Amino acid sequence: MNSLESLEEFYKHKLNWVPDGVRKEIGHFNVFRLAPFVGSNAKPVPYSRRDYFKISLIRGNNKVHYADKVVEIKERALLFANPQVPYNWEEIDKVQSGYFCVFTESFFHRFGNLNDYTLFQPHGTPLFELSENQADEISVIYERMFDEINSEYAHKYDILRTLVFELIHKAMKLHPSDNLDKKETNATHRITAMFMELLERQFPIDDTRQRLNLRTPAAFADQLAIHVNHLNRALKKTTEKSTSRIIQERILQEAKILLRHSAWNISEISYALGFNEVTHFNKFFKQQLSLTPSSFRNV
Numbered sequence: 352m353n354s355l356e357s358l359e360e361f362y363k364h365k366l367n368w369v370p371d372g373v374r375k376e377i378g379h380f381n382v383f384r385l386a387p388f389v390g391s392n393a394k395p396v397p398y399s400r401r402d403y404f405k406i407s408l409i410r411g412n413n414k415v416h417y418a419d420k421v422v423e424i425k426e427r428a429l430l431f432a433n434p435q436v437p438y439n440w441e442e443i444d445k446v447q448s449g450y451f452c453v454f455t456e457s458f459f460h461r462f463g464n465l466n467d468y469t470l471f472q473p474h475g476t477p478l479f480e481l482s483e484n485q486a487d488e489i490s491v492i493y494e495r496m497f498d499e500i501n502s503e504y505a506h507k508y509d510i511l512r513t514l515v516f517e518l519i520h521k522a523m524k525l526h527p528s529d530n531l532d533k534k535e536t537n538a539t540h541r542i543t544a545m546f547m548e549l550l551e552r553q554f555p556i557d558d559t560r561q562r563l564n565l566r567t568p569a570a571f572a573d574q575l576a577i578h579v580n581h582l583n584r585a586l587k588k589t590t591e592k593s594t595s596r597i598i599q600e601r602i603l604q605e606a607k608i609l610l611r612h613s614a615w616n617i618s619e620i621s622y623a624l625g626f627n628e629v630t631h632f633n634k635f636f637k638q639q640l641s642l643t644p645s646s647f648r649n650v
Contacts, residue, residue: 356401356402361401361403361453378454378455378456378457378458378459378460379403379453379454379455379457379458380452380453380454380455380458380500380508380511380512380515381452381453381454381500382450382451382452382453382493382496382497382500383450383451383452383453384448384449384450385407385408385409385410385447385448385449385450385451386447386448386449389411389442389447401432401434402434402455403434403453403454403455404431404432404433404434404453404454404455404456404465404471405430405431405432405451405452405453406429406430406431406432406451406452406515406518406519407429407430407432407449407450407451408427408428408429408449408450408451408481408486408489408490408493409424409427409428409429409430409440409447409449410426410427410447410448410449410486411424411426411427411442411443411444411446411447411448411449412424412425412426412443412444413428413440413441413442413443413444413447414440414441414443415428415430415438415439415440415441415478416438416439416440416441417430417432417436417437417438417477417478422478423443424440424478424480425480426480427449427480427481427483427486428478428479428480428481429478429479429481429489429518429522430477430478430479431470431471431477431478431519431522432477433465433466433471433477434456435471435551435554435555436477436555436608437608437612438477450490450493450496452493452496452515454515458508458512459512459515462512463516468519468523469523470519470522470523472551476526479522479525479526481525485521485525488521489518489521492514492517492518492521495514496511496514499511499514538585539584539585539588539589540589542575542577542581542582542585542586543585543586543589543590545575546571546575546582546585546586546594546597549565549571549574549575550565550571550597550598550601551601553565554601554605555605555608556605556609556623556624558623559615559619559622559623561623562622562623562625563602563623563624563625564625566598566602566625567595567598568582568583568593568594568595568598571594571598579594582594599635599639602624602625602635603635603636603639603640605624606620606624606632606636606644607647609623609624610644610647610648611647611648617629617632617633617644617645620632620644621633632644
């Protein structure tokens, strides 16, 4: 997989300068208008993971390549990008407008965990199509960000954090069914939450020396110190899927990402995903998609 694009690289690539203190422990935040970054004068955006978060309001016809999906934006949308999942967007219209803000996870230190929100999770909804009125309301939030970041107010970054949370919650209200609280107090939901955390902790895979260790229901059950049947019942109740199916779907998603967006060969991808033999990986992949890894890569 391509190395993570850092904030310093983002500034150098897009603006040919890096602001002072971009790596201070308090974290970093900035907001931009989209127009200067698109069109014939804009540098191409590499498809890769970033080491920062980005929220974009995009007006115009585009295709968004996100993880293993391609979604077309017909008019306007709000896109949430996070360090775990690679993304890129492809301009279809020549005229584009909107806004975006970038920030590090440490910018929200002590203010909450961004990864708790489904729109920043691998299986969450990262893209929200908007009506004209919704886009106008969100534009107001970005304009308030510009006002605050350019102000002399000593606590302006507290306000900017609040405005980011306002964007998050406005989006989540658009898909309330995706945003069920995953921290319910009963044991079944606690088991599900701990399992998902263990599963996601193994991703993304960014180095050919990295290897997936937890790949079976029994391995996860051992880590959680519960019987595998107990784990299976809990996940079936909360997700309507078996433990094996959830693990397979996540491995398949990462396999598709690596095949599409890395220069690794099939053997390296197979090893990183925990398969002892390339033939085992080929068989797994073909069972899921009716395509070999090589065929999928070349489609």
